Amino acid sequence: MNLTLRVPVMMLLLAWGAACAQAQSQTPLTRTGQLVVAGQPVRYLIRHLPVSSFPALPAVVVQHLNRRGCSIPQTYEAHRPENVVHASLERAGSSDWAVLCSSGDTVSLLVFFGSGGEPAVLATALETDRLQAHDLTGVLGFNWGIDPATPEQVHQAQSGLDPRPVRLDHDALADAVVDRKTVYRFFVHDAWTLVAMPG
Secondary structure (H helix, E strand, O other): OOHHHHHHHHHHHHHHHHHHHHHHHHHHHHEEEEEEEOEEEEEEEEEEEHHHHOOOOOOOHHHHHHHOOOOEEEEEOOOOOOOEEEEOOOOOOOEEEEEEEEEEEEEEEEEEEOOOOOOEEEEEEEEEOEEEOOOOOOEEEEEEEEEEEEHHHHHHOOOOOOHHHHHOOOEEEEEEEEEOEEEEEEEEEEEEOOOOOOO
């Protein structure tokens, strides 16, 4: 093969390799199995995304998640990559990350403050403890989701409280069971607490 043909072929091979790597990083990792519910076997399906599907994550967070062997579980209603949150969780204006990390059979809610260091582990559960039926097939899906919650969003959620609490001064973390219940985790005075909610 002469040099004029070799260069375009090499460029095509490099482009093809890059496309394959990108496709692999976006491919969901699916875990399936069965649980016994009320004496009957019930199928479940949990989709995960690799850490590389979240390119905005800082390198230090990516390294930590990769060391833990994390993939990111997706709720059964996910239409875009989820369960990685960027918000001001430590204080107003801070740049922090919260991640649901699935490793082995366990899911952990990790929070990385912008100052670095080891993450706080706010909750841990067996992946199969966070499943629920959600459609007519009866197949169970993953129901744990996290989102950022601005001070205004939390204040609105507290509208049924009397007296209504003072508005928060930085973001909280919405920790939800899909279609059921949301709690708001808030970092204040060097500790995590749950924000008061109606009912």
